[in-house]
Amino acid sequence: MTDKIVDAPVETQKRTDPPVAQKLLRADQARDTIRGGVHTDLRHDSAIKHVTGRAEYCDDIPEPAGTLHACLGLSSRAHALIRAMDLSAVEAAPGVIGVLTAADVPGVNDISPTGRDDEPVFATERVEFWGQPIFAVIAETRDAARRAALLAGIEYENLPHALDPDAARAAGMGYVTPPLTLRRGDAAAAMQSAPHRIAGRIAVGGQDHMYLEGHIAFAIPGEDEDVIVHSSTQHPTEAQHMVAHVLGVASNAVTINVRRMGGGFGGKETQMNLFCAVAAIAAKKWNRPVKIRPDRDDDMTATGKRHDFVIDYEVGFDDSGRILAMSGDFAARCGYSSDLSGPVTDRALFHADNAYFYPHVLLNSHPMKTNTVSNTAFRGFGGPQGMIAAERIIEEIAYHRGLDSLEVRKRNFLGDAGRDVTPYHQTVEDNIAPRLVDELEQSADYRARLAAVKAWNAKGGVIRKGIALTPVKFGISFTATWYNQAGALLHIYSDGSIHLNHGGTEMGQGLNTKIAQVVADELQVDADRIKITKTTTEKVPNTSATAASSGSDLNGMAAQDAARQIKERLTAFAAERWQTAPGNVRFVANAVEIGAETVPFADFIREAYMARIHLSAAGFYKTPKIHWDRASGKGRPFYYYAYGAACSEVSVDTLTGEYRVERADILHDVGRSLNPALDRGQVEGAFVQGMGWLTTEELWWDANGRLRTHAPSTYKIPLASDRPRIFNVELASWSENREKTIKRSKAVGEPPFMLAISVFEALSHAVASVADYRECPRLDAPATPERVLMAVERLRGAG
Known part of the structure; x- marks a missing residue:
């Protein structure tokens, strides 16, 4: 009799408190605790894929037929006027489809993350550092593009250059952004009256990010103004905005996808904008997929570092x-x-x-x-x-x-x-x-x-x-206070499996694993029931960079908010269907206790679906208390x-x-x-x-x-x-x-x-x-x- 009750179709199961035998059997189907909840050790979700080579990175995405490859042409002066530029040998090189310069940018030739209009995609009349992009070669193969990029004939008129802060001050170079002063009390007077005083100087060097996976962007053109860019970026929304900016289109025409990165450390927060922009411009110009992956020398030369x-x-x-x-x-x-x-x-x-x-x-x-x-x-x-x-x-x-x-x-x-x-x-x-x-x-x-x-x-x-x-x-x-926000999108499918998408990016730090643990804990299900998919601007808009150590703080709270919204709907559904108070509905390990009855999570979700309960939610979080003048x-x-x-x-x-x-x-x-x-x-x-x-x-x-x-x-x-x-x-x-x-x-x-x-x-x-x-x-x-x-x-x- 008990077996028949358990195995019966969900819609015919008894709504009143079940017999003791049924309750014990259902409780036995669940464990006391879930696997992979918060505050526990859980292996990185991609750990085995990392060490076996099965983790898919941007360069592993199969290339559609007709994919082209781009390579940047970089300046060979630290500061100079461009007097003449002959790219005929580049264009005539084997395998070359064409060349991009500033004249080919359909929108605005700028990718400054601060909107100061001081960072062109391609330099025009002047170059301001050795390695600044001037053009890009588009060719049938990456090797052909790299070889052709070396054939450019550029005439420069050298200008004085300053390479370090002291030289810059001596040359009157000025600031790239307004300086800041912090003060409290009267430092000058207190210094004057102090029993002991020491003045000194320390020089602190910079640092290259040296991520295992270098910069890469892979753009696939779509119909109308659409373009999809697969990229290794910590800031998909900014990349989306920059691509839209250079193409002269609305942000809704641009989709940025990030499955995972092979390291970032901040180096892929803004620096990827250049590569996304070049790939997208070329993809739309020739209506073919375009990939750009610089070699390590060009990557280190053309991208920024620690100050x-x-x-x-x-x-x-x-x-x-x-x-x-x-x-x-x-x-x-x-x-x-x-x-x-x-x-x-x-x-x-x-x-x-x-x-x-x-x-x-x-x-x-x-x-x-x-x-x-x-x-x-x-x-x-x-x-x-x-x-x-x-x-x-x-x-x-x-x-x-x-x-x-x-x-x-x-x-x-x-x-x-x-x-x-x-x-x-x-x-x-x-x-x-x-x-x-x-x-x-x-x-x-x-x-x-x-x-x-x-x-x-x-x-x-x-x-x-x-x-x-x-x-x-x-x-x-x-x-930047406005960056302290995050969104998440959570779906529970009718079989009880869970799909989670959030605005953070996975770069090896285990962010996806932690966010899955948060949702697992909230819904009291095993973490392996939850699938976190690639970060994409199609699902969660207006995301902040995964930076400032905020990935878990922001995205975890947004995912928790989404889970709680669904949980509230499910609690109300259970209370109505089982005719009990909401306080008698409790999510336990892989099940839901409703009064004296324990229903396996997947069965419960199936019931909710049949009752037309909305099983999707968009979560949101903004950090409280903070302000800055x-x-x-x-x-x-x-x-x-x-x-x-x-x-x-x-x-x-x-x-x-x-x-x-x-x-x-x-x-x-x-x-x-x-x-x-x-x-x-x-x-x-x-x-x-x-x-x-x-x-x-x-x-x-x-x-x-x-x-x-x-x-x-x-x-x-x-x-x-x-x-x-x-x-x-x-x-x-x-x-x-x-x-x-x-x-x-x-x-x-x-x-x-x-x-x-x-x-x-x-x-x-x-x-x-x-x-x-x-x-x-x-x-x-x-x-x-x-x-x-x-x-x-x-x-x-x-x-």
């Missing part, structure tokens, strides 16, 4: 090492156009205090125009450059007062009322940096290891050791802060400057982690990438303005052998976001990048030992072996 900074600072402090006043001027190599240099240099100022309190402070940004590629977003978005200045100041004070740098850090932490306000006047309400530092100090055995390091160095010898423990406080939210330099640009602490120990060969990281201990705050396994991986990867920025990755332009570190053969990223010999990473299991973020989690993409500053500080500590710690070594970044060796020799000479 180099030159930071002049002054700090006033008392005998105990407590800061009384701080001022800083942050000059950045921005490149020839604005791109995102405005918000990047703003954010450098936002993080110039790191986890410390400055009673009186004055900070100025100087976004300098230079004759180099326009620099852009990179993991941390200016925050790392600001934060390293704060740590240099702590280091200066420590050596001046003969104190351990950790003691100076502790004495200057943000604290209680009166010492809890940032330079931009936001009150820090959730400061857990002191607790993280104290716990890591104990778990990493910092005091004993510091004593051992000093004892080792006291022996003299060639190999010197260093150790440092540094904190991180990182603000979470886009400082740039003119006054005041507001609450960040919804909350993420914190972390790292202790690193290094060994340095003082004869060669070579070094290795012996050990790194990390305690990082991710709130209530959505997926601890993924978050731990993000922390590890960010730390190693941060090490690369501060130690080995050096960008170098020659005197003519040509980037010479334009390939893996000349640009050194960290290898597996460069990772710390001992690498301990823990998440702060006790942390919970006090703000109402998705499941009380915190962002994890960018904050751990700056944990690597502990390596930089440890190198400085090792170098300082050659002069008995009497002087701050003032290392510049990256601290390459050459720079470390020169610092050692300088201190030895001073001694």
Whole structure:
């Protein structure tokens, strides 16, 4: 009898409370818990595909018959007038279909993300950096296009060029975007009266994104004005707008699709606009599919990087090492156009205090125009450059007062009322940096290891050791307030399977896995029941970039909103159909409890479908509380802060400057982690990438303005052998976001990048030992072996 009830068609099942045997059987069909809910380890949804080569990237999409290939023709001058351009040899080359120049742009020849009309698709009368696109070759094969691009005859009239912030200031190049000033109190007066003052400078190098998958766009023309572009972009909506802009059509004619990226790190937030635009223009001009995939040399030459900074600072402090006043001027190599240099240099100022309190402070940004590629977003978005200045100041004070740098850090932490306000006047309400530092100090055995390091160095010898423990406080939210929004589209099909689409992009960080976990938790179903499809502007409009560590925060909340809308409809349906109160309807593991009856989820959804319940919803979320007045330099640009602490120990060969990281201990705050396994991986990867920025990755332009570190053969990223010999990473299991973020989690993409500053500080500590710690070594970044060796020799000479 029981079997007949369970197996009967859904529409004939009994509506009243079932017999006990039926209830037990249905309950047995479900488990007590779901697989892959939030706060649990769940493997990245594409992990096996990644390692087996089955993950489909843009270049893996089968090419329709007639697909053409594009290659950019790049300038070979840093700053020059174009006096003549002969492309006849290019056009006559084997396999070439045609050439695109600015004259072929049907709409507006500009892809500036800020709308400043300063970033042309193709240069016209003037080139402003070596590697600027001037034309594009369209050919039957990629090889034919690349070979033909080298045949152009271009006559230049050279103009003076400036390649770095100091040269740009000397040449009167000006700013690419308005500068920012942050002030609180009277820094000048407090500095004048301070018992001790130090002024200094630190040069902080840039960094190439070095994503595994380079830039690529694949455009397929449609009827009327339509075009579909498959692209590796972090910002599909911006790519959509830029393509529409250059084609002179409405945004609804352009569809951007992103299945996944092979890394992004900010380098595909705006830089992909160029490639999408070129592919789309060519596709519509010749009415054939067009793909553009530059080789690594052209990719590194023609696309922006992390901003180099030159930071002049002054700090006033008392005998105990407590800061009384701080001022800083942050000059950045921005490149020839604005791109995102405005918000990047703003954010450098936002993080110039790191986890410390400055009673009186004055900070100025100087976004300098230079004759180099326009620099852009990179993991941390200016925050790392600001934060390293704060740590240099702590280091200066420590050596001046003969104190351990950790003691100076502790004495200057943000604290209680009166010492809890940032330079931009936001009150820090959730400061857990002191607790993280104290716990890591104990778990990493910092005091004993510091004593051992000093004892080792006291022996003299060639190999010197260093150790440092540094904190991180990182603000979470886009400082462009309107970007703090997201949408999601959720469908539940009649068989109980779930289709989810959201505005975030997957670039290896596991965003899709986390969002699936959120929906699984909300509907109490196994995560593998949920399929997340490619990001596309056809389904979720007006999306923000997957950047600023906001991917899970924004898209998770939007997906949760969509799930709750459907859940409310289903609850009302169940209450009416089973004649019970809504409070008696409860979603449990892969089932729905309705009073005393438990209905398997798929059966329940089938019933809802038969009853014509709407099983689709568009979710939306906007971050609350945030506001920012740039003119006054005041507001609450960040919804909350993420914190972390790292202790690193290094060994340095003082004869060669070579070094290795012996050990790194990390305690990082991710709130209530959505997926601890993924978050731990993000922390590890960010730390190693941060090490690369501060130690080995050096960008170098020659005197003519040509980037010479334009390939893996000349640009050194960290290898597996460069990772710390001992690498301990823990998440702060006790942390919970006090703000109402998705499941009380915190962002994890960018904050751990700056944990690597502990390596930089440890190198400085090792170098300082050659002069008995009497002087701050003032290392510049990256601290390459050459720079470390020169610092050692300088201190030895001073001694």
